[in-house]
Amino acid sequence: MRKGPATRGIGPDEPLGFVIASVGNAAALAFETALAAVDLHPRHFAVLRGLRGGAEQTQQQLAASLGIPASRLVGLLQLLIERGLVQRREAPHDARVKLVKLSPSGLTELRGLLQLAGESEQRLIRGLTEQEQAELRRLLGVVYDNVALERGSGPARVW
Amino acid sequence: MRKGPATRGIGPDEPLGFVIASVGNAAALAFETALAAVDLHPRHFAVLRGLRGGAEQTQQQLAASLGIPASRLVGLLQLLIERGLVQRREAPHDARVKLVKLSPSGLTELRGLLQLAGESEQRLIRGLTEQEQAELRRLLGVVYDNVALERGSGPARVW
DNA sequence: TATTGTTATACTCTATAACTATA
DNA sequence: TATAGTTATAGAGTATAACAATA
Numbered sequence: 001m002r003k004g005p006a007t008r009g010i011g012p013d014e015p016l017g018f019v020i021a022s023v024g025n026a027a028a029l030a031f032e033t034a035l036a037a038v039d040l041h042p043r044h045f046a047v048l049r050g051l052r053g054g055a056e057q058t059q060q061q062l063a064a065s066l067g068i069p070a071s072r073l074v075g076l077l078q079l080l081i082e083r084g085l086v087q088r089r090e091a092p093h094d095a096r097v098k099l100v101k102l103s104p105s106g107l108t109e110l111r112g113l114l115q116l117a118g119e120s121e122q123r124l125i126r127g128l129t130e131q132e133q134a135e136l137r138r139l140l141g142v143v144y145d146n147v148a149l150e151r152g153s154g155p156a157r158v159w
Numbered sequence: 160m161r162k163g164p165a166t167r168g169i170g171p172d173e174p175l176g177f178v179i180a181s182v183g184n185a186a187a188l189a190f191e192t193a194l195a196a197v198d199l200h201p202r203h204f205a206v207l208r209g210l211r212g213g214a215e216q217t218q219q220q221l222a223a224s225l226g227i228p229a230s231r232l233v234g235l236l237q238l239l240i241e242r243g244l245v246q247r248r249e250a251p252h253d254a255r256v257k258l259v260k261l262s263p264s265g266l267t268e269l270r271g272l273l274q275l276a277g278e279s280e281q282r283l284i285r286g287l288t289e290q291e292q293a294e295l296r297r298l299l300g301v302v303y304d305n306v307a308l309e310r311g312s313g314p315a316r317v318w
Numbered sequence: 319t320a321t322t323g324t325t326a327t328a329c330t331c332t333a334t335a336a337c338t339a340t341a
Numbered sequence: 342t343a344t345a346g347t348t349a350t351a352g353a354g355t356a357t358a359a360c361a362a363t364a
Contacts, residue, residue, distance in 0.1 A: 016283075017276060018317070020182060021184075023299050024179050025184070026306040028183070059346065060344090060345065060346085069333060070347090072332075073346090094345085096346070120176055121176035123305060124305055125302060128298065135298065136175070137175055139291060139294065141178075142286055142287060142291075144181070146283055146285050147182070147186070158180045218322075219322065227355095228355090230325080231354090233323070233324060250322095253364070255363050257323070
C-alpha cells in the first residue's frame with residue numbers, strides 16, 4: 001500500500017465538496033425518515049422550532065423568520081393546529097392579525113422531536129470520540145462561515 | 160460569557176446533525192450556482208460524470224448506475240446531445256437499444272466542470288490547513304459509512 | 319411475452335398573484 | 342390605500358403507467 005489514511009466507502013479522490021454535500025443530504029434524509037415515524041415532515045418541525053421561544057408571534061413574523069412566504073405557512077400551521085400542537089387566536093388590537101404559539105402539548109412534542117433528532121444524530125456520528133465530534137463541529141463551522149460569506153446571509157434552510 | 164469554544168455563525172448548541180445537513184445543502188447550492196454560469200444543472204453534471212469512463216453504455220445501464228428511472232434520463236440526455244456533449248447511436252445487434260457515450264467535446268466540458276467544482280470547493284474550505292482538510296474528509300468518511308450502514312446502500316444522490 | 323426507449327399522466331411542492339377583511 | 346391572512350393559479354420536478362418498436 002502507499003499512502004494509508006483510510007476513508008472506506010467514500011472514494012478518497014471524491015471531491016471534498018461532493019462528500020460534504022452527499023453526507024449532508026444523507027443526514028437530512030435520515031432525520032426525515034425518523035420524523036416520518038411520528039407522521040411529520042422536517043418543515044413542520046421547522047415551524048415548531050420557530051415557535052420554541054414560547055412567545056406569541058404573528059404569522060408574518062414567523063414566516064419571515066423561517067424565510068418562507070406567508071402563504072406557505074398557512075398549510076403547515078393548519079396541520080399543526082389540527083393536531084393541537086399550535087394555538088392560534090385573533091390579535092386583540094387588530095382583527096387582521098393572528099397570533100400563534102406553541103401549545104403545551106406542542107412543547108412536549110417538540111421536546112420529543114429534539115430527542116428523536118438527537119438519536120438520529122447519534123447514529124450518524126457513531127464511532128467518533130468526543131474530541132472528534134468537537135473537531136468535526138469546528139471544521140464544519142469554518143465551512144459554514146465561508147458559505148455565509150459567499151452568499152449574502154447564512155446557509156439556506158434545509159427543507 | 161460562560162463556556163467559550165467558538166463556532167461563530169453557527170450556534171454552538173445547534174445539533175451536529177443539523178449542522179451537517181445545512182452545510183451540505185449549502186455546498187450543493189454553491190455548486191449549483193457555479194454550474195448555472197455554464198447553463199447546466201447538477202443533474203446534467205451527474206449524467207456526464209456517469210459517462211466519464213468513456214465507454215458506451217445503454218440508457219438502461221446509465222440510468223441504473225445513476226439511480227434514476229430510465230424515463231427521466233431521456234430529457235437529460237436530450238439536452239446534452241443537443242449541445243454535442245453526448246453521442247448516441249443504435250446498438251448494432253439490437254435495434255431497441257441505444258448506446259450513449261461522452262463526445263470529445265463532452266469530455267473537455269466535463270474536465271472544465273470538474274475544475275469548476277474544485278474552485279467552488281476551494282471557496283468552501285478556505286482557511287483550513289491541509290491537515291484540517293484531511294481530517295474533515297476522514298471524519299465525514301466515518302459519518303458516510305454510518306449512513307451507508309443504516310440505509311441499504313450508500314447515501315443517496317444529491318440532486 | 320419480454321425488453322428498450324419514449325411519451326403520457328398524475329402528483330407534490332413551490333412561489334406569485336389575486337382576493338377578503340380589516341385598518 | 343395599505344396590510345394580514347387566505348385561496349387560486351401556474352410552473353417545475355418527479356415517479357409510475359401506458360405505449361410503440363423490436364426481440
